[in-house]
Amino acid sequence: MNEIVATTVSRAEVEDLFYHEADLLDSWRLDEWLTLLTDDAAYYVPPNDRPDADARYTLFTIADDMVRLRERVIRLKDPNCHAEYPLSRTRRLIGNVRITGIESDVISAAANFIIHRFRHNDLLRVFVGHYRYKLKRQGGRLKIAERRAILDAEELGLLGSVSFIL
Amino acid sequence: MNYQPSSHDFVVENPEQQTFFVNREVFVSDDVLEHEKRAVFDRCWIYVGHASEIKNPGDFKTRPIAGRPIIFCRDREGEVHALINCCRHRGALVCREREGNARQFYCMYHGWTYHPDGRLKSVPGADAYGSAFDQKEMGLVAVPRLEAYRDFYFANFDRDAVDLQTYLGKAKDYIDLVIDQSPSGKMQIIAGTQEYDIRANWKLLVENSVDDYHLISTHSTWLNYMRNSGVNVTPPKGELLPTRGFGRDLGNGHLTTDNPNYRGRPVARWISVYGEDAKADIEAMRNELVGRLGSARAARVADTNRNLCIFPNLVINDGSSVTVRHFYPIAPDRMHVTAWALGPVEETEAQRARRLHAFLTFYGPGGFATPDDVAALEAAQLGFAAWREVPWSDLSRGMGKASDQQLATDEGHLRVFWRKWSEMMEARA
Helix, strand or coil, X not given: CHHHHHCCCCHHHHHHHHHHHHHHHHCCCHHHHHCCEEEEEEEEECCCCCCCCCCCCCCCCEEECHHHHXXXXXXXXXXXXXXXXXXXEEEEEEEEEEEEEEECCEEXXXXXXXXXXXXXXXXXXXXXXXXXXXXXXXXXXXXXXXXXXXXXXXXXECCCCCCCCC | CCCCCCCCCCEEEECCCCEEEEECHHHHCHHHHHHHHHHHHCCCCEEEEEXXXXXXXXXXXXXXXXCEEEEEEECCCCCEEEEECCCCCCCCCCCCCCEEECCCEECCCCCCEECCCCCEEXXXXXXXXXXXXXXXXXXXXXXXXXXXXXXXXXXXXXXCXXXXXXXXXXXXXXXXXXXXXXXCCCEEECCCCEXXXXXXXXXXXXXXXXXXXXXXXXXXXXXHHHHHCCCCCCCCXXXXXXXXXXXXXXXXXXXXXXXXXXXXXXXXECCHHXXXXXXXXXXXXXXXXXXXXXXXXXXXXXXXXXXXXXXXXEEEEXXXXXXXXXXXXXXXXXXXXXXXXXXXXXXXXXXXXXXXXXXXXXXXXXXXXHHHHHHHHHHHHHHHHHCCCCCEXXXXXXXXXXXXXXXXXXXXXXXXXXXXXXXXXXXXX
């Protein structure tokens, strides 16, 4: 059943999901953003020197299961999250969206991103990279089962912390 | 009598008044930074890397050490070197990759080639040089001194420095405590490097790495996460932290915190964050520790957290996980930080995954705590723009207590750093 539905996904539908997600993240509507994810979703930012690595064996920048991701959202909404208080302003441009594979009920998709981040008392920091997604259809809705934000920078360097959600 | 000094010294200590002040000029001055490079970094043992990073003959890593481009490598015979990555001919880097395995280092400018042990291998058109040109003397320059303690390699740019073991002194005991996690006594750097800049003076990260006074105010969101996950992190009445720990002076400018653990340890103290599945495994690790080390030493290894600072710029935090991090100033208001996770070589896949998960909960540029430390340091650096009007940083906490009574929330161990820093800066004045 899922397989049949999955194979009919269009790029436009995937793009709509990504653009909607980008809007929610840029406007810090993080609780709404969580509803785009499956209950067993994962969010990864691999280390800059091992962009293709597996988080079980490699020290990542971020490797959140859903429990920790929900806690991350709690933290980001707290004014005591000093790295994001006052909140930074971000604007993300998502492009080159492609469906890269469909296997069973999992749709793989990729996109490029440029995120400009502005913060009071801080430099402009530009995060450039690409996303790799695993999407699943649940109750007719396309949901995010895994999102991996892979930065192109050779090291974080002046990007500093990854304190907001890429 | 004024609380704050009117002196022009950088570090001003007044035992009668129980005060200790650091002049904020030391965080903003180009002159101080240049002097530090010569008087501190070029005279101390500076961390280069861990043997496990260059496991096989020919393996290399390139990284800046004390401001120099360095190739940390293992030659064909298995010998470890720290070579200055600079062609003897006209100075170009002879290795421009981050890491790899090399049969030789080849300078792309004019084609001079070096063996992995640094010896010069070949020079195109060598017959154009006079008789004084001796290929045997034209190898890559090694750092003046390179020594290791339990697989941690350090370089010294001062040929006359004391040997590494003497330099480390009592800090060796705290390195041993970290390594005792491993049944074979072998730890390894885990793949994946966290490299990030902080727009703050490097000395602020020394302070921050061992300063437990900031935990409640800077890291309340991390504490909330622990609490939400069922870990008891509420300080007892009258205490600043969930457990009462100490700040220790280890001599030679080295220092550590030494705290009873409350936040879980992959070896070998279970907390609810790890999940019920992990309980039996951690119990087994605990039993292995007790069997190998005896119950007292096992408790020391498993039940205490220690943030160790090897003077001047290496921090080994043995807390939620083990992190090895070093840092170097790029400018008075900017440092480059490199951090790794360290774990026992024999860890199972599940144990390794748990260690890494525990690491990321607190540490690193995407963790629940480190980004707030970075924010605090950057906020301090911004404040230092007014160093002339508001000149003194106050590190007086616990000044009235004996050295063995200094709590981790006091500043006795921070003063250890500053006294050594001041002594070295003055010795070279």
